[in-house]
Amino acid sequence: QKEVEQNSGPLSVPEGAIASLNCTYSDRGSQSFFWYRQYSGKSPELIMFIYSNGDKEDGRFTAQLNKASQYVSLLIRDSQPSDSATYLCAVSSSLGGSQGNLIFGKGTKLSVKP
Amino acid sequence: KAGVTQTPRYLIKTRGQQVTLSCSPISGHRSVSWYQQTPGQGLQFLFEYFSETQRNKGNFPGRFSGRQFSNSRSEMNVSTLELGDSALYLCASSLGVWGQGASSVGQYFGPGTRLTVT
Numbered sequence: 556q557k558e559v560e561q562n563s564g565p566l567s568v569p570e571g572a573i574a575s576l577n578c579t580y581s582d583r584g585s586q587s588f589f590w591y592r593q594y595s596g597k598s599p600e601l602i603m604f605i606y607s608n609g610d611k612e613d614g615r616f617t618a619q620l621n622k623a624s625q626y627v628s629l630l631i632r633d634s635q636p637s638d639s640a641t642y643l644c645a646v647s648s649s650l651g652g653s654q655g656n657l658i659f660g661k662g663t664k665l666s667v668k669p
Numbered sequence: 670k671a672g673v674t675q676t677p678r679y680l681i682k683t684r685g686q687q688v689t690l691s692c693s694p695i696s697g698h699r700s701v702s703w704y705q706q707t708p709g710q711g712l713q714f715l716f717e718y719f720s721e722t723q724r725n726k727g728n729f730p731g732r733f734s735g736r737q738f739s740n741s742r743s744e745m746n747v748s749t750l751e752l753g754d755s756a757l758y759l760c761a762s763s764l765g766v767w768g769q770g771a772s773s774v775g776q777y778f779g780p781g782t783r784l785t786v787t
Contacts, residue, residue, distance in 0.1 A: 589775055598759055598778040599712070643712065656702065656725035657776065661711035 561660035574631040578644030587647040673779035694762030701743040
């Protein structure tokens with residue numbers, strides 16, 4: 556059974572701080588890693604993806620991947636109250652065309668306090 | 670570009686009935702995936718269709734089925750509904766092919782259909 560584990564939170568950080576969200580996965584054959592943000596009552600929204608070991612930065616977001624440790628993380632710098640949401644880690648065993656069978660973690664709820 | 674659309678947005682059904690949900694992907698997307706989201710289990714993959722063929726299937730009973738049409742629109746059907754089928758059903762679309770840059774990456778979700786089984 557392929558599993559993706561996340562701390563459910565809630566993770567509470569003050570405005571302007573760095574929020575660190577973590578995810579581990581069980582399938583060593585996993586190739587593609589995604590972070591989705593889901594606001595309450597809304598559908599998930601893709602914010603980051605990463606394939607290679609190391610860091611990938613996009614604006615205030617940095618995704619980190621360590622395949623040897625089967626670990627993915629998302630850092631949010633200068634956290635804003637609008638970042639308050641549930642963050643879902645998703646993993647696919649496909650690197651190529653088929654990334655349509657994502658395995659999701661249950662999400663970490665982030666709360667950014669003004 | 671219009672996003673993923675799903676109809677209906679809300680449904681109330683009785684145990685034993687069947688239901689059909691519809692999804693229209695983003696224009697040009699050929700892959701459509703379906704997920705079930707519940708508070709207890711989170712987001713769980715149901716199946717993926719690409720060019721009218723089921724490409725991947727999750728671990729759900731045969732009561733859950735789907736299909737994709739030549740215009741990439743997809744439907745999923747749940748027969749003999751059970752109380753535990755109450756959930757948010759999300760459809761996601763993607764290009765489904767590799768090598769077309771960042772736009773080929775990742776799935777884009779529709780607003781979902783909230784199904785309540787009584």
